[in-house]
Amino acid sequence: MREVFNLEPEQVPTSWYNILADLPVEVPPSRPAPPRNNGQAPLRPQLPLSMYRPSIGRKRFVPIPEPVRAEYQRWRPTPLYRASRLEKALDTPAHIYFKYEGTSPSGSHKINTALAQAYYYGQSGVKEMVTGTGAGQWGSALAMACHPYGMECTVFMVRSSYRQKPYRGTLMRLNGAKVFTSPSEETEVGRAALRADPDSPGSLGIANAEAIEYANDRKEARFSIGSGENHVLMHQTVIGEEALLQMELAGEFPDVVIGAMGAGSNFAGITFPFYRAAQTENPATRFLAVEPDACPKMTRGSYLMDHTDYSGVTPAVKMYTLGHTFMAYHIHAGGLRYHGAAPIVSAMYHHDLVEAISYGQNRVFESGAAFAKAEGLVPAPESAHAVAAAIDEAVKAREERKKRVILFGLSGHGLLDLSAYESYLSGETVDVVPTDEEIQKSLRPLLEPT
Amino acid sequence: MREVFNLEPEQVPTSWYNILADLPVEVPPSRPAPPRNNGQAPLRPQLPLSMYRPSIGRKRFVPIPEPVRAEYQRWRPTPLYRASRLEKALDTPAHIYFKYEGTSPSGSHKINTALAQAYYYGQSGVKEMVTGTGAGQWGSALAMACHPYGMECTVFMVRSSYRQKPYRGTLMRLNGAKVFTSPSEETEVGRAALRADPDSPGSLGIANAEAIEYANDRKEARFSIGSGENHVLMHQTVIGEEALLQMELAGEFPDVVIGAMGAGSNFAGITFPFYRAAQTENPATRFLAVEPDACPKMTRGSYLMDHTDYSGVTPAVKMYTLGHTFMAYHIHAGGLRYHGAAPIVSAMYHHDLVEAISYGQNRVFESGAAFAKAEGLVPAPESAHAVAAAIDEAVKAREERKKRVILFGLSGHGLLDLSAYESYLSGETVDVVPTDEEIQKSLRPLLEPT
Numbered sequence: 001m002r003e004v005f006n007l008e009p010e011q012v013p014t015s016w017y018n019i020l021a022d023l024p025v026e027v028p029p030s031r032p033a034p035p036r037n038n039g040q041a042p043l044r045p046q047l048p049l050s051m052y053r054p055s056i057g058r059k060r061f062v063p064i065p066e067p068v069r070a071e072y073q074r075w076r077p078t079p080l081y082r083a084s085r086l087e088k089a090l091d092t093p094a095h096i097y098f099k100y101e102g103t104s105p106s107g108s109h110k111i112n113t114a115l116a117q118a119y120y121y122g123q124s125g126v127k128e129m130v131t132g133t134g135a136g137q138w139g140s141a142l143a144m145a146c147h148p149y150g151m152e153c154t155v156f157m158v159r160s161s162y163r164q165k166p167y168r169g170t171l172m173r174l175n176g177a178k179v180f181t182s183p184s185e186e187t188e189v190g191r192a193a194l195r196a197d198p199d200s201p202g203s204l205g206i207a208n209a210e211a212i213e214y215a216n217d218r219k220e221a222r223f224s225i226g227s228g229e230n231h232v233l234m235h236q237t238v239i240g241e242e243a244l245l246q247m248e249l250a251g252e253f254p255d256v257v258i259g260a261m262g263a264g265s266n267f268a269g270i271t272f273p274f275y276r277a278a279q280t281e282n283p284a285t286r287f288l289a290v291e292p293d294a295c296p297k298m299t300r301g302s303y304l305m306d307h308t309d310y311s312g313v314t315p316a317v318k319m320y321t322l323g324h325t326f327m328a329y330h331i332h333a334g335g336l337r338y339h340g341a342a343p344i345v346s347a348m349y350h351h352d353l354v355e356a357i358s359y360g361q362n363r364v365f366e367s368g369a370a371f372a373k374a375e376g377l378v379p380a381p382e383s384a385h386a387v388a389a390a391i392d393e394a395v396k397a398r399e400e401r402k403k404r405v406i407l408f409g410l411s412g413h414g415l416l417d418l419s420a421y422e423s424y425l426s427g428e429t430v431d432v433v434p435t436d437e438e439i440q441k442s443l444r445p446l447l448e449p450t
Numbered sequence: 451m452r453e454v455f456n457l458e459p460e461q462v463p464t465s466w467y468n469i470l471a472d473l474p475v476e477v478p479p480s481r482p483a484p485p486r487n488n489g490q491a492p493l494r495p496q497l498p499l500s501m502y503r504p505s506i507g508r509k510r511f512v513p514i515p516e517p518v519r520a521e522y523q524r525w526r527p528t529p530l531y532r533a534s535r536l537e538k539a540l541d542t543p544a545h546i547y548f549k550y551e552g553t554s555p556s557g558s559h560k561i562n563t564a565l566a567q568a569y570y571y572g573q574s575g576v577k578e579m580v581t582g583t584g585a586g587q588w589g590s591a592l593a594m595a596c597h598p599y600g601m602e603c604t605v606f607m608v609r610s611s612y613r614q615k616p617y618r619g620t621l622m623r624l625n626g627a628k629v630f631t632s633p634s635e636e637t638e639v640g641r642a643a644l645r646a647d648p649d650s651p652g653s654l655g656i657a658n659a660e661a662i663e664y665a666n667d668r669k670e671a672r673f674s675i676g677s678g679e680n681h682v683l684m685h686q687t688v689i690g691e692e693a694l695l696q697m698e699l700a701g702e703f704p705d706v707v708i709g710a711m712g713a714g715s716n717f718a719g720i721t722f723p724f725y726r727a728a729q730t731e732n733p734a735t736r737f738l739a740v741e742p743d744a745c746p747k748m749t750r751g752s753y754l755m756d757h758t759d760y761s762g763v764t765p766a767v768k769m770y771t772l773g774h775t776f777m778a779y780h781i782h783a784g785g786l787r788y789h790g791a792a793p794i795v796s797a798m799y800h801h802d803l804v805e806a807i808s809y810g811q812n813r814v815f816e817s818g819a820a821f822a823k824a825e826g827l828v829p830a831p832e833s834a835h836a837v838a839a840a841i842d843e844a845v846k847a848r849e850e851r852k853k854r855v856i857l858f859g860l861s862g863h864g865l866l867d868l869s870a871y872e873s874y875l876s877g878e879t880v881d882v883v884p885t886d887e888e889i890q891k892s893l894r895p896l897l898e899p900t
Contacts, residue, residue, distance in 0.1 A: 003520075004459065004525075008456075008458075009454065009456055074453065074454050075529070079525070085597075085598070103553050106826075144826040147823065147826065148535070166872070167865075167869060167872065170868040170871055170872045170875070171828065171865075171868060173875065174819055174823065174828055174871060174875075175822065175826065176823050369624055372624045372625065373624065373626050374597075376555045376594040376625065377555055378621065415617075415865045416865060416868075418620040418621060418624075418866075419617060419620075421620055422616070422617065422620045425620065425623065
């Protein structure tokens with residue numbers, strides 16, 4: 001049985017896919033950033049228009065600039081595998097496929113958008129990219145992406161993740177980036193967070209707010225974000241476009257496409273092209289977003305106008321959110337500790353075009369370890385969320401005695417997360433779930449009239 | 451300029467290359483294992499004949515069993531890159547190419563032979579593979595390789611490496627292996643080493659001696675070795691055979707081929723096929739083995755009959771060695787702390803068919819960091835030895851104002867070695883070099899008449 005489906009470098013997509021061209025539902029427009037009354041400089045637009053415009057338009061295919069595509073071809077197309085050993089271990093009639101982004105230089109899908117952004121920002125004259133990062137996958141991807149274009153890179157990394165994964169910081173520095181732990185003393189937002197709680201573990205919201213402030217204070221610097229925004233989702237569609245061709249090689253079309261859900265770019269990357277193709281190939285195909293119990297924005301959040309950053313200086317967007325001040329408990333999958341879901345994914349979820357499910361982290365690591373033993377690849381804790389859902393789908397197929405074609409996105413390897421697996425294997429990993437009261441507390445301010 | 455040279459899965463070699471068919475020099479035969487007079491069971495042959503025989507014969511090409519080749523095709527062919535950004539950073543007229551084995555499931559070249567060995571052992575009825583590992587790359591490769599064939603895997607890992615890289619142990623356990631730190635209490639060899647020095651950092655020689663004893667005491671277990679032996683070198687030639695085709699795509703033939711030198715399988719893998727091709731393509735091509743100052747078996751050792759294991763129970767082979775009781779100082783490149791050079795490589799070195807050079811570890815990490823910054827890939831500390839030599843060759847080309855085509859093997863990524871890079875970046879990495887007296891001490895017993 002064939003287990004690997006490879007494409008030629010020439011088959012790296014020449015265009016990104018803009019799902020707005022095909023969505024039957026409205027994605028509400030964003031609300032301009034609020035005026036700043038704390039004496040800080042007004043927030044400049046941070047996005048190059050050449051990158052931003054196509055991501056809010058209705059053109060279906062957006063050409064990938066040749067220098068970006070040439071970078072992609074250094075490791076893309078990534079492989080798609082049939083997980084036949086996992087199928088055997090589960091004794092399931094399901095066919096399980098996964099698209100593997102762990103072969104990228106940064107070890108995850110994040111570099112797909114990092115390279116695109118570095119290119120567009122560089123073209124518009126920016127000399128320094130500034131960002132926030134949770135688990136560090138985004139930060140290391142951006143650090144790597146800046147170098148080919150001769151740009152500087154500055155990263156605010158969530159403190160709890162930095163402590164637990166110091167080597168992500170090493171990796172960023174090896175790639176020439178400047179790294180601050182967040183909350184930091186570098187910005188007003190960071191200093192305020194430290195005054196409120198000197199031991200603050202930080203959050204992606206705070207790290208991004210720090211990066212925004214830091215970039216806003218420097219003439220040739222701009223803030224860059226690794227997920228959630230339309231353009232980021234669009235850049236990641238190279239994953240699904242390749243996977244479409246590869247599933248064609250396999251001669252099957254998925255009944256369900258599964259992706260882990262942080263802010264949504266990984267999920268969008270693997271699912272959006274299949275959403276388009278499903279209209280003709282298999283309208284019953286389901287799209288399943290998997291989030292952690294600790295940060296259940298879709299399964300327990302509300303569909304509201306909210307900010308993407310902790311301090312509320314960014315334009316508000318309509319999304320499933322736990323509130324931009326929500327502070328998720330620490331989990332190993334730091335990349336999924338973000339309070340909101342991308343506006344496009346949120347609109348699709350609101351109109352039942354996608355489904356969502358959440359898992360506790362012990363179940364996630366159990367699935368990740370089972371997958372590693374069967375397939376010889378260790379998934380990042382974030383990606384292991386998708387593995388857990390794929391295993392559940394395969395078990396359901398076994399119970400129903402029906403074939404089911406399952407495709408999931410394995411967004412990155414877990415070689416920098418082995419300490420998390422060690423903690424799980426030693427029985428030290430705790431399941432953490434916010435109470436309704438905790439969620440309501442951060443949502444309440446959003447429900448009040450402004 | 452084209453920077454990536456990819457091949458199709460169909461271009462994974464169908465045969466391994468046996469350099470004995472083409473060598474103009476003699477590789478002296480091994481001397482049978484000495485009788486054991488300590489009351490232990492006599493040492494059984496550990497190698498399946500189906501694997502061993504072709505590796506001492508004169509047949510040039512040995513067909514790769516189809517199940518092994520199918521496993522290779524899960525990630526092979528591996529990419530070959532032109533390091534044009536490193537060339538630019540060095541301002542050199544040299545063309546630098548590297549063959550990258552870091553995309554394998556185990557993150558290094560080791561799995562090429564691990565899969566072949568697991569296959570042959572399994573075919574001959576073995577149920578448990580036992581081995582010693584230094585830096586852990588070999589142990590994790592063997593753990594991954596055993597699973598597809600339903601075999602158990604037991605690993606003795608050098609204690610100093612285990613302490614510094616605990617996550618290699620996690621990786622092996624995730625792949626279902628049993629892991630002991632060596633010296634251990636599990637074997638007589640281990641207990642003796644602990645009696646002599648309770649704080650012994652261990653060595654690959656001791657770990658292998660423990661694995662041999664452990665396997666010898668169990669009916670369905672056999673010892674497997676990750677480097678040095680003829681068959682291991684042969685399995686690794688898939689690297690060089692692919693690289694030959696890829697250099698053809700690039701339209702160049704190397705003036706020098708460089709590989710890091712532990713016991714020799716990585717070096718052989720990248721160089722042997724080029725040795726064959728050079729006879730017609732470019733007889734002046736040089737082959738350069740790079741070892742650490744801390745374990746200079748080629749540059750400072752002697753060409754003598756010696757054992758491959760610490761306790762001297764294995765057959766003796768003629769090789770460049772520091773003596774099987776040589777205890778190298780700790781360095782981060784644990785995979786290169788082996789006392790001897792493979793018999794084939796040793797014979798070639800003795801007859802000036804290959805060259806050797808050694809570097810201190812600060813120079814090695816400086817080179818690894820420069821490479822990472824330029825190319826976005828972090829080399830394992832072992833592989834960074836080859837990077838250091840490639841940089842030296844490129845600098846010489848600049849000084850001579852002459853083009854030079856350099857190819858080196860990047861045998862694995864350094865994502866599990868970021869703590870070592872952190873130590874280097876913090877200025878905490880120390881260069882350690884054995885004295886002449888230390889080397890003579892472990893060589894002396896070999897010079898005495900037996």
